[in-house]
Amino acid sequence: MDKLLLGRYIQGDSLVHRLDPRVKMILCFYFVLIIFLCNNWQSYLLLGIVTLLSVLLSKIDLSYFVKGVMPLIWLILFTVLLQVFFTRGGPTYWQFGPLTLTQFGLVNGFYVFCRFVLIIFMSTLLTVTTTPLAIADATESLMQPLKKLKVPVHEIALMLSIALRFVPTLMDETTKIMNAQRSRGVDFSEGSLISRIKAVIPLLIPLFVSALTRAEDLATAMEARGYRGGEGRSKYRVQVWHLQDTLALVFFFLVTLALIFLRN
Amino acid sequence: MAIQLEKLSYTYQAATPLAQQALKDVSFTIKDQSFTAIVGHTGSGKSTLLQHLNGLLKPTSGRLTVNGQVITPATKNKELAKLRQEVGFVFQFPEAQLFEETVLKDIAFAPKNFGATEQEAEKIAREKAQLVNLDESVLERSPFELSGGQMRRVAIAGILAMSPKVLVLDEPTAGLDPSGRAEMMALFKRLHEKEKLTIILVTHQMNDVANFADQVLVMESGRLLADKTPAELFSDPGWLKKHHLNLPQTTAFAQRLVERGMEFAQLPLTEHELAKVLATKIKEAEGENG
Numbered sequence: 001m002d003k004l005l006l007g008r009y010i011q012g013d014s015l016v017h018r019l020d021p022r023v024k025m026i027l028c029f030y031f032v033l034i035i036f037l038c039n040n041w042q043s044y045l046l047l048g049i050v051t052l053l054s055v056l057l058s059k060i061d062l063s064y065f066v067k068g069v070m071p072l073i074w075l076i077l078f079t080v081l082l083q084v085f086f087t088r089g090g091p092t093y094w095q096f097g098p099l100t101l102t103q104f105g106l107v108n109g110f111y112v113f114c115r116f117v118l119i120i121f122m123s124t125l126l127t128v129t130t131t132p133l134a135i136a137d138a139t140e141s142l143m144q145p146l147k148k149l150k151v152p153v154h155e156i157a158l159m160l161s162i163a164l165r166f167v168p169t170l171m172d173e174t175t176k177i178m179n180a181q182r183s184r185g186v187d188f189s190e191g192s193l194i195s196r197i198k199a200v201i202p203l204l205i206p207l208f209v210s211a212l213t214r215a216e217d218l219a220t221a222m223e224a225r226g227y228r229g230g231e232g233r234s235k236y237r238v239q240v241w242h243l244q245d246t247l248a249l250v251f252f253f254l255v256t257l258a259l260i261f262l263r264n
Numbered sequence: 265m266a267i268q269l270e271k272l273s274y275t276y277q278a279a280t281p282l283a284q285q286a287l288k289d290v291s292f293t294i295k296d297q298s299f300t301a302i303v304g305h306t307g308s309g310k311s312t313l314l315q316h317l318n319g320l321l322k323p324t325s326g327r328l329t330v331n332g333q334v335i336t337p338a339t340k341n342k343e344l345a346k347l348r349q350e351v352g353f354v355f356q357f358p359e360a361q362l363f364e365e366t367v368l369k370d371i372a373f374a375p376k377n378f379g380a381t382e383q384e385a386e387k388i389a390r391e392k393a394q395l396v397n398l399d400e401s402v403l404e405r406s407p408f409e410l411s412g413g414q415m416r417r418v419a420i421a422g423i424l425a426m427s428p429k430v431l432v433l434d435e436p437t438a439g440l441d442p443s444g445r446a447e448m449m450a451l452f453k454r455l456h457e458k459e460k461l462t463i464i465l466v467t468h469q470m471n472d473v474a475n476f477a478d479q480v481l482v483m484e485s486g487r488l489l490a491d492k493t494p495a496e497l498f499s500d501p502g503w504l505k506k507h508h509l510n511l512p513q514t515t516a517f518a519q520r521l522v523e524r525g526m527e528f529a530q531l532p533l534t535e536h537e538l539a540k541v542l543a544t545k546i547k548e549a550e551g552e553n554g
């Protein structure tokens with residue numbers, strides 16, 4: 001699997017990398033919320049500039065983010081086309097049965113496109129500058145209030161971090177087994193749909209076998225060391241709130257004010 | 265079936281922020297029906313190199329010739345597939361590739377992929393099972409019920425079923441007990457001598473290098489460091505030490521005798537050689553004294 005794993009953490013030392021993962025998560029979700037405040041080109045331009053600025057601050061190549069959009073491009077285009085052809089209003093340029101091409105439609109289509117791209121850029125920025133483990137820790141920390149409602153927060157976070165931890169391992173395993181079966185003459189990339197689905201069986205069975213073995217080994221290892229989660233367990237990685245984190249929150253608050261001012 | 269590499273380089277995830285050069289200008293020739301060992305530390309590029317030999321990877325630059333078939337960066341993926349039948353690749357822990365309901369079906373998997381009929385494939389599978397000393401009684405059992413050593417032999421039989429001319433082995437004895445290891449190496453020796461297979465073995469076991477190989481390639485940080493015979497390689501303990509490689513047990517033993525003043529015309533590689541030299545020395549000594 002020589003292809004780039006999209007959104008994978010890239011090591012670096014930038015302001016964005018150093019931000020507290022909790023802040024980055026909050027802001028990422030917050031960004032998705034405030035983007036729905038946008039309803040004219042000025043407000044989209046503002047958020048576009050904010051996004052580009054954040055990307056620049058991360059010192060990670062912009063092309064990397066553009067590549068992140070590519071896997072979703074069909075979904076985006078489909079949604080955009082729906083908007084373009086089914087929105088009515090303004091001067092009509094073209095009409096065919098239920099399909100219309102209107103000014104509102106074109107404008108809305110463009111806005112939807114911007115919305116998708118900006119959201120993808122921002123979430124890529126989160127995963128590219130934050131290690132999966134830091135994200136899991138941040139999730140646990142942010143979910144603390146749910147403990148009052150008897151939600152097993154620690155267990156959920158543990159499941160999340162174990163799942164994230166094993167993504168690369170399983171990727172490696174997949175590559176290895178794919179190579180082994182390719183060496184035995186399986187062609188994963190060619191042939192009819194049925195033959196391709198058939199080709200997946202020699203990949204999936206060994207993968208499941210090894211994943212189950214691994215899970216069992218991990219459980220045994222944790223039990224052998226007396227693992228007991230939750231209450232009273234201290235942490236090796238402690239997340240500390242810095243001034244820059246507060247500033248980032250303030251910055252996004254100001255952006256929100258500006259947005260409210262700009263929208264009509 | 266000769267294999268020739270000319271200035272082969274390979275970069276993982278080329279043209280991305282994660283680009284990593286794994287092989288740099290590697291050139292060597294492996295002769296037909298030879299037994300070549302590749303040694304080097306983890307991350308030295310051995311596995312990447314092996315994956316080129318059966319067309320799983322394509323060089324980023326340079327060229328590779330296997331039995332007249334030339335592979336360059338411009339080669340189409342379809343043509344690479346042809347290599348796979350000629351070069352059988354036994355991966356590290358090959359038992360991970362087993363998936364069929366029965367051992368027989370699993371061994372017959374490769375020939376079926378390369379166009380054999382059900383009956384032909386089964387016939388081949390039975391032959392190859394015999395070749396790797398698998399008992400007739402396990403053929404109808406699930407491969408997941410077998411012992412580790414047996415599973416590995418099933419996996420190897422599954423590769424041999426393609427009737428490759430070259431067998432590439434990536435640490436085939438890892439994780440086996442000493443008797444399993446000895447059995448496995450005896451199997452490869454048999455395949456080399458009786459079936460006339462060209463064998464390429466990646467290993468950390470210098471004893472196996474000394475006992476079986478007639479050519480050694482040493483890899484370090486993606487480069488080919490040495491291309492020698494085992495005798496040449498192990499005659500320079502200083503060089504080996506510098507590159508953090510071990511001597512085979514026998515040679516290490518002889519080396520210690522040298523340190524105590526004994527002289528060897530050439531450091532012995534195998535137990536047999538060492539025993540022979542020591543026997544003559546003892547006889548000489550007895551002759552002088554008596």
